[in-house]
Amino acid sequence: MNNKKNIILEEYENEFSYKKSKTNLDIQFNRIAFIFFVFLVISVIYSIQLLHLGSLKEENTKEFSTINKNYRADILDRNGNYLVKTVKSIDIGINPIEVIDKKKLLINLQLIFPDKNYEEITKKLEKNKFFYLEKKISSDNYEKIMLLGDKSIKSEEKLTRIYPQKNLFSHIIGQIDDDNKGISGLEKSFNEKLKQTNKPLKLTVDTDIQFLIREELVKFQSIFRSKGSTAILMNVNNGEIISMVSYPDFDLNKREKIVDLNFINRATKGVYELGSVFKTFTVAAGLEEGLIDTDTEFLNLEKKLQCGKSSISEYDNKIPSDLTVEQILIRSGNIGSVRIGQKLEIIKLKAFLEKIGILSKINFDIEEVGEPIPFKWGKCKLATVSFGHGITTTPLQLAKAYAIISNGGFAIEPSLIKKELKDPEKERRIIKAGISEKINPILRKIVNTKEGTAGLVNIEGYEVGGKTGTAQKTIVGGYSKAKVNTFAGIFPTSKPKYVLIVLLDEPKTSSDYVYEYKNKKGSYKGTPFNTAGWTSVEVAGKIIEKIGPILATKHIEN
Numbered sequence: 001m002n003n004k005k006n007i008i009l010e011e012y013e014n015e016f017s018y019k020k021s022k023t024n025l026d027i028q029f030n031r032i033a034f035i036f037f038v039f040l041v042i043s044v045i046y047s048i049q050l051l052h053l054g055s056l057k058e059e060n061t062k063e064f065s066t067i068n069k070n071y072r073a074d075i076l077d078r079n080g081n082y083l084v085k086t087v088k089s090i091d092i093g094i095n096p097i098e099v100i101d102k103k104k105l106l107i108n109l110q111l112i113f114p115d116k117n118y119e120e121i122t123k124k125l126e127k128n129k130f131f132y133l134e135k136k137i138s139s140d141n142y143e144k145i146m147l148l149g150d151k152s153i154k155s156e157e158k159l160t161r162i163y164p165q166k167n168l169f170s171h172i173i174g175q176i177d178d179d180n181k182g183i184s185g186l187e188k189s190f191n192e193k194l195k196q197t198n199k200p201l202k203l204t205v206d207t208d209i210q211f212l213i214r215e216e217l218v219k220f221q222s223i224f225r226s227k228g229s230t231a232i233l234m235n236v237n238n239g240e241i242i243s244m245v246s247y248p249d250f251d252l253n254k255r256e257k258i259v260d261l262n263f264i265n266r267a268t269k270g271v272y273e274l275g276s277v278f279k280t281f282t283v284a285a286g287l288e289e290g291l292i293d294t295d296t297e298f299l300n301l302e303k304k305l306q307c308g309k310s311s312i313s314e315y316d317n318k319i320p321s322d323l324t325v326e327q328i329l330i331r332s333g334n335i336g337s338v339r340i341g342q343k344l345e346i347i348k349l350k351a352f353l354e355k356i357g358i359l360s361k362i363n364f365d366i367e368e369v370g371e372p373i374p375f376k377w378g379k380c381k382l383a384t385v386s387f388g389h390g391i392t393t394t395p396l397q398l399a400k401a402y403a404i405i406s407n408g409g410f411a412i413e414p415s416l417i418k419k420e421l422k423d424p425e426k427e428r429r430i431i432k433a434g435i436s437e438k439i440n441p442i443l444r445k446i447v448n449t450k451e452g453t454a455g456l457v458n459i460e461g462y463e464v465g466g467k468t469g470t471a472q473k474t475i476v477g478g479y480s481k482a483k484v485n486t487f488a489g490i491f492p493t494s495k496p497k498y499v500l501i502v503l504l505d506e507p508k509t510s511s512d513y514v515y516e517y518k519n520k521k522g523s524y525k526g527t528p529f530n531t532a533g534w535t536s537v538e539v540a541g542k543i544i545e546k547i548g549p550i551l552a553t554k555h556i557e558n
Contacts, residue, residue: 070159070180073193074200075173077207078242078418082164084173084187089136089160092145096128098152105150109133112144136160163252168210170249171265172203172416174366175258186416189366202418204240206554209233212546217247220539224507224527227482230266230395231543232501236403236490238419239412242498243547244268244396264368266505268396271370274503275471275532277398277488278388279337280439282344283329284405285352287435291343294326294438301335307380312338312387315470329442330451332468334387341386346377349385355430356401358393365416370394388469395486399501402488406443406496408436436496440465444493450519453533454487457541458518462548463492466500466540468532473506482506485532487540498551502540509534 075084099105102125106118113134124131133153134141145153161176163169174185180195182188190201217229233243246266250258264270286292301321304313312334319331328336341349353359361371373392375381384390400414409431443465446452453468466489472479485507489500509527515538516523527534 071198072161072176072180072187072195073197075186075194076200076202077205077210078203078240079206080202081207083169083203083205083207085162085164086159087162089158090142091132091156091158092134092137092142093130093132093154093156094125095130095152095154096125099125099150100152105148105152108148108150109145112141130154165207166251166253167249168207168214169205170252171246171267171368172205172244172366173252174368175252175255178255184368185366203416204235204242204418205244205416206242206550208550209547210243210245212550213243213543214245214247214249216539216543216546217245220504220535220542221247223510223513224504224535225510226504226508227506228262228266229502229504229539230270231503231539232267232395232399232499233547234399234403234414234499236407236496236499237410237412239400239403239414240419241414241416244416246270265366266395266503267501268362268364268366268394269368269370270503270505271372271392271394272484272486272503272505273389273392273471273474274398274484274486275388275469276332276334277467277469277486278385278391279329279332280405280443280467280488281353281356281358281401282337282340282349282386283325283442284431284435284439285344285349286325286340287438288352288432289344289348292325292340294324294442296325298323298325298328298336298339301333301339303335305335305338305383307383310380312383326442326445327451329467330445330449332446332453337387338383341382344386346382349382350377353385353391356404357397358391358401362394362397362400362414364396364414369396372397389471395501395503398486398488399499402490402499402501404431406436406440406490406493406499409433440490440493440496443467443490447489448519453531454489454537455517455519456515456533456537457487457489457544459541459544459548460518462544463494464541464544465490465493466537468537470531470533483530485530485536487532487536489540489544491544500540500543502536502543504536504539507535 072086074082074086077083106122109116109121110118121133142155146155163173172185174187175183176187177183182191182194186201187194194201213231213233217231221229228247230246231243232241234241244267248263250256250263299322301323303317304311314334315332319333323331323333323336325340328340359372362369375390381390396414400412403412404410409429411428411430444463446467447454447458447464454466457464457466466487469486469488471484473482473484483506485504487502490496491498491500507530509530511526513527514523514525518541
């Protein structure tokens with residue numbers, strides 16, 4: 001019985017007892033170990049990758065910081081068009097020491113760059129010194145030359161300055177040197193700011209208008225064969241320069257050293273005697289001081305005045321001897337202007353010219369500005385200054401003065417930089433109220449009456465007003481036969497928005513040019529006189545015809 005019980009119990013235990021499997025335990029452990037190992041490997045790889053990327057980032061940062069030192073901010077016009085842009089470029093050089101087969105290399109290079117001087121390249125290869133083969137290489141040629149697989153060919157990435165408009169803004173933008181430093185124009189005066197920010201520098205100029213004005217200056221350069229020319233279009237109410245062209249100009253992309261003085265910025269750097277455009281200042285000063293009014297009469301005006309060893313006479317003997325102040329300005333009378341100047345005396349005329357910014361060097365956005373030639377005042381100097389001779393200034397200062405006289409007498413400062421980048425300026429009246437309202441209608445009559453000297457700029461629909469100035473150029477000991485012909489215009493005269501200055505430096509007459517009359521039908525062939533009325537005024541008229549519709553559609557703000 002006991003044996004039987006033992007057998008039953010043993011069977012019972014065998015049926016219900018649980019025995020651990022050594023084989024299953026090993027399999028589970030191996031799985032866990034494998035998974036742990038996989039995670040360990042991944043972690044190690046990830047850590048190595050992070051360290052590698054970190055080192056790459058550090059290298060890239062160093063490379064970027066090196067390149068970034070050469071970065072200069074872009075420059076835009078008032079509409080967001082690029083005038084200057086900094087882009088990455090690649091220069092290709094050759095290290096002759098690493099050249100294996102010079103003959104083969106030269107053949108391959110000729111296939112890619114057929115226009116290069118290979119005699120010079122051969123000489124450079126023989127010197128065994130590194131040299132640049134092609135700077136700012138095109139993407140197509142870069143791909144071709146790198147496919148050669150020649151270890152002697154080296155590529156170097158750089159930041160470069162490009163000027164999409166080429167010549168169009170050369171005097172405004174200026175140049176940089178090989179060390180990326182501005183040496184003229186805005187590139188110089190804003191050198192540090194352009195290097196310290198990624199934000200583009202936005203200008204007041206309009207590319208379309210600049211193009212059209214330059215086009216007219218270039219065209220009339222061949223017609224009147226002038227030494228050079230300049231034109232400025234400026235907003236009379238805020239001083240924003242919409243266009244400023246000086247011709248001849250130069251392509252900024254060529255990075256050429258300009259040594260010819262004929263390439264100066266005539267708009268800002270040129271200092272000239274400008275002639276009768278100054279008569280407007282004399283009249284405005286007389287009105288400001290209350291010494292005259294527009295209908296004040298000057299009777300029995302002489303045809304000639306003696307001043308020291310020199311004499312002053314009318315440019316046109318047909319000018320009447322009895323003239324009102326208005327008629328003196330319309331007919332551009334020299335003697336009448338002298339009489340107004342004598343009423344003002346030196347102190348008052350000088351103070352007025354200083355007030356409108358004629359006599360001293362102007363503060364401007366670029367450093368290339370001329371300084372009016374100082375002179376000693378006296379009775380004869382008072383007389384000549386009254387009609388614009390014996391006194392100098394720049395076209396930019398002339399534009400500023402006409403803006404102030406026509407805009408209600410408010411101070412403005414000519415600027416190439418949009419106002420949001422500058423501290424806002426409050427309006428400040430520097431000429432008495434009412435003077436502009438008296439001067440502007442007279443400037444209009446100079447254009448739209450037969451007695452005036454600027455009829456060729458009477459473009460329908462624009463209410464152009466202005467004053468002409470013809471002056472002989474000074475030489476040592478006197479004056480030459482060469483002339484400076486200037487027109488200073490405003491439009492529309494009923495509510496002035498723009499001042500336009502056009503100056504031709506040493507123009508000549510044209511026997512073939514055909515003038516179309518503005519006040520009557522018909523035309524006239526050949527330039528009858530080398531005066532502003534027949535040269536600068538004609539250019540100004542053509543400019544306004546071209547830019548007028550654009551100014552109307554763009555609604556350039558005051």
